[in-house]
Amino acid sequence: MKKNKIDKTPAKLDFTQSLTGLILAIFIMGHLIFEASILISNELMYKVTIMFEGYYFFGETYPGIVSFLAGFIFVIFIIHAAIALRKFPDNYRQHKVMKEHIIRMKHEDTSLWIVQLTTGFIMFFIGSVHLYMMMAEPSDIGPYASSYRVVSEHMWPLYFLLLFSVVTHAFIGLYRLALKWGFMEGKSTKTSRKRFKFLMKFLIVVYLLLGIFTLAKYIYIGNTHDFSDGVKYKSETIIMENH
Amino acid sequence: MNIIYTDVLVIGGGLAGLRVATGVKERGHDVVVLTLVPPKRSHSAAAQGGMQASLANSKMGEGDNEDVHFSDTIKGSDWGADQEVARMFTHCAPKAIRELAHWGVPWSRVKRGDRTAIINAQKVTITEKDEAHGLITARDFGGTKKWRTCYTSDGTGHSMLYAMDNKAHEDKVEIHERLEAMSLIHENGRCCGAIARNLMSGELVAYVSKATTIATGGYGRIYSVSTNAIICQGMGQAIALETGVATLGNMEAIQFHPTAIVPVGILTTEGCRGDGGLLLDKDGYRFMPDYEPEKKELASRDVVSRRMTEHIRKGKGVKSRYGDHLWLDITILGREHIEKNLREVKEICENFLGIDPAVDWIPVRPTQHYSMGGIRTKYTGESQTLKGLYSCGEAACWDLHGFNRLGGNSVSETVVSGMLVAEYISDFCDSQESSINIHSSTIEKFLKIQEDKITALLTKENGEDAYVLRRRMEEIMMDKVGIFRNGDDLKDAVDELEELLKRSKNIEVFRSKSRAANPALVNAYRTQKMIKIALTVAYGALLRTESRGAHSREDYPSRDDANWLKRTITSWENEEQTLPTVNYEDIDISKMELPPGFRGYGKDLTKHNTDTHTRQIIVDAVTDKLKKEGASRMEIQNALMPFIDKLPKKYQGINERLGENV
C-alpha cells in the first residue's frame, strides 16, 4: 500500500460547491416565498420584513440582522461563484468547442449546463448589486420601500433578469445535484431521473410565475402609491415606538 | 528499412494471442503482439454462450470431470480429434478458467437453493447445493452430457477478452495495433518473424523473432453469410500457406451454427436453446424431436444445422425475401430470464430485426460459424514442418475439434492452448536451438516482395476488380461448399475457384491509389489470399469422400473409418500452383483411449476400421483389470493413453472439485 499523501483539495472544493449551491438554492426558495407575501397583503409583507429584523424575538427591529444575513449569503455566494468559476471555459477555444458540441448533440442536459453557466454569469453581477444594496440599506425593505426601489430606482428590469436567472439556475442546479450525488436513486435511475427532471421543470415554472406576480405587485404599488410621505410603511396593527 | 527485433512475435490479439503473449512475458521473454484491431475488438469478444470446463459445481454438472469432457469432445469431433491433445485440453480447462477468475472475469456464480429452469420445454426446479454457493456455475450446451459451459451472463467472450487484455496491460506486453502481418520471414525451414503493414500509414515493417505465433482466428469470411466478424478472413492461415513449408490441416471442416438471424447472419447464442428455447417451422411445429428424439434442439451443432436444412428442404421453411428460414422461440423463457441472461440476444433482436424476443419468434437459419481447420501443429503448437512457427486458437489445427467442435470448447481452447503454447515457446526460446542468425539481405528480400506486390496492385492497368472476384468466391463457397456437399458441386466449385485464383493475380486497385490508409488496397491483397484459402477448403472437401462431423457429403453419407480416418494436410509449395497440394496424416487407432464408435445421431452408417475392434478389446481389458484392482480413474486413464508428461510441469497437477481430490 502506498503511503503517499493524497491531495484532498479537489474533494473539498467539489463538496463545498455543492453545499454552497444547496444553501443558496434553499435560501432562494424561501426568499421568493417570503417576497411573495406581498401578494397576500402589504401587511403580511411588512410582518415578514420585521420578522427578519428580529421584531418577534426582541420586540424591536434591528435592520443590522438583515445586513448580517445578507453578508453571510454574500459570502456563500462568493464562495460558490469562486469555486464554480473553475468550471467556466478557460479560454475561447474551450468555449467554442463546447458550443459546437451542444449544437451537434442536441442533448437537453448538456444544453441546460450552458443555461446554468450563463445565468451564473449574470448573477455574478446583478446578484452582487442586489446583495450589496440589501447589505447597505437593510432598513429600506418593506412594501413601500421595496416598491419604490423597484419602480423609481429602476430596479425592475434587473429584478426580472435576476429572477429568471436565479430560478432556472437554482432548480437546474438542484436537479444536477441530485444526480451528481445519486440522491434518492431508487431501483431504476432512469425513472428517478425522469422524476427529478419533471420536478425541476415544474418548480421552475411555479417559481417564475410566483416571482413575476410578486414583481408585478411591487411595480403596481410603486406606480400607484403616493410616496410624498416618504417610503416608510405605516402598519395598522403593529405600532413601533422607535419609529 | 524498419526492423523490430523481439524474442516472440504474436500475430493476433484475440484470446489465444494475448494468452500466449502474457505467458511468454511472464517467463521473461520480450514479446510483441500484432493485431488488425485493438485487441479488445477481436472476434473473441463475440462469444456469448460460454467456456467449457469440467468444474462440476452446479447441480446439473454434478459428476462431471475430465473424462466426461474428454469423451464428449471426441464424440463431438467424430473421432477426428487428436486424443492426446483433447486430454491435455480437458485436463487444463479448469485451470484456465480459475486463472481467468483470478484475473478478473466475473463468472456467473452458483446461487444456493431452488431455481427454475426450462429443460426440454418443461419447467423444472433445480436445487443448488449449499457448499457450491459462490462457485462458478455452468449452463447446458449442445453435445455435452453434463452442464459444463461456464459463462458470464451472455458476455463470456467479452469478459474473458477484457480480463486477458487488461492482464496484458499489467504485464506491459507490447501491442502494435492496426498492423497486419503480410507474410512470414523464413529460411531453410526456420521461421524468423513476419513482414507487417501499418494499416494507418501504409508503412512496411519487418519483425524479426525467435518464435512467431499465429493466433489470427478463423476464416469464416470466405463464405457470403457468416457469423464471424468481418476480419475473420483467414489471413493467418494464408501467410502460413504461402511459405510453401508450413501446412494446414482439415481445412474442409467448417461448422455451421443453427441459429443465426436472417438476413445479417448475426449469431444468437446456443444458450438460447440451452436455456430451453425451441426450434419451430412455418407451422409453428417443433420438429427437432422427430429427428433427434433424445437430444432434440441440443444435439451437436452440425447435426441440428443439417436437420434444419433437411426440414427446410421438405418445404417446411418460412419463406422470406432473403430465402427460407425457421423460427427460434424463446418466448417461453419469460421476459425476466431473457432480460437478465440473454440480454445480448434481446439487443440484437431489437437493433437488427426490430422485434422483441420475449414476444416474437426470431427468424433463424444455419450459417457458417467456425473453422475447425487451420495451421497444422504438433501438440506443442509448433508447425509440423516450419520450425519456430507456432499457432494456436481458432487459427490452428492443434486438433482438438476434429471435424466438429463442441460449443463452448473454442474459447476454452484459446486460453488453454495459449497457456500451454506459451510454455513450450518459452522453453524453446530458453534453449540453444532458438538462436537465429538471419542476414539482413534476407529480411530485405521479404520486404521487397511485399513492396512489389503492393506496387503492382496500385499500378496495374486494365486489371480485375477485387470486389467482383471476392463476391463470386463467397457465393461459390456458400452454394457449393455448404452444409450438405456433393461431388458435382464441389468439382464445379474447385474449377471456378481455380479460375478466380488465376484472375486474382491480375487485380487492379481502381481509383484509390493511396499507399497509406486505403481500404481498396487492403481488399485487393486479402482477396488474393482468401481465394487460396477457399480453394484449400473446397478441394479438401472434394477429395474427402465420406461424411464426418461437419463435413457432410450427400453422395457419401457414411463415416468411413476404413479409408478416411485421417487428417487432410494442405500445402502450397510453389507460387505458380493453382491448386493446393493435398496429403493425409493417419490417425492412429491403436493409440486411442476412446476407439471410434457411433456418435449417437440418426442411423449408424459408419464403415468401421478393422483396428477399431482390436483396440476396443484392449481398452476394455485394461479398464476392467485396473478397475478390479481398485485403480483410480486417473490411473486407468494413464494406462490407456498417458499424456501428463507432455504438459508443462506447472500444469500437471490434479484438479480439485467439490467432493473430489479436495
Next chain:
Amino acid sequence: MSDKKPRLLKINILRFDPHDPDDFPHMETFEIQEAYGMTLYIVLNAIREHHDNSLMFDFVCRAGICGSCSMLVNGRPTLACRTLTSKLDENITLAPLPLFKLIKDLSIYSGEWMRYLNEHLETWIHDKESELNVDKIEERMDPDLADEIYELDRCIECGCCVAGCGTIQMRPKFTGAVGLNKIARYHLDPRDKRSDEEYYELIGNEDGVFGCMTLLGCEDVCPKDLPLQSKIAYLRRMMIKTGLK
C-alpha cells in the same frame, strides 16, 4: 416490406485524409436506395463497393458488440452497425467521433486512446498478496455481486460516452465516463485489493471524478446502457468520503 417506393437516402459524410497534404475536411454526399432491414453497415459498404472505394470506416463484429464502429450519426455518437436506416431521416449525416485521432474519413484511432486510459487507471486486478494455485477450487464470490460487476464490465470501449461528454471536449485530460465506470467496476470487485486512497490518487481530482459536471451525455449515448450516472455518483461519494476523512 411494404409496397411503398423505397426511399432514396442521402448520406452526407465528413471526409478527410490527413495523409494527403492537399486534402481538407469536406462533406461528400452519396445517394443509396434504401432496402428492408438496412443498417449503416450495409450502407457504408455499399458506398465503398459501388461509389467510392477509398472511403475509410471501421467495422469488425458488425453486431454491436465490439465497439469499433462508433461515429456521429446526425451529430450523436452511436454504433453505426446497429443503426437501422429506417429509424432515420432520409438525409443522414455521418462524421467521425471528435477528440480521437483521425485515421481517415470515419475511421478513428480509439484503440490508442483507450489503451492509455487503461494503463493510466491500471484497470486490472491488483492483488499482490494471494498467489494463485490453478489446481485448487476457485475463490467464491457472491452471485449477485458477480452479476453487478459484469454489469459494469459490459463496456465495449466504443468511445461514445467520450464523444458525448461536453466536459471532455473542453478538457481533454478529463478521464471520461468510460474510465470512471472502469474504476467503479474495480472498486466493486473484492479481488482488487487497492485501497480507497489509491483509488483517490487515480481519480480524486479535477481530471477525474470531480471534473465531471453531470452533463449526462455519456449515460444517454452509451450503446450498452451502462448505469454511468449512478456509478459516477457512487464514485463521487466514495472519493468524498476518502477526501474529507
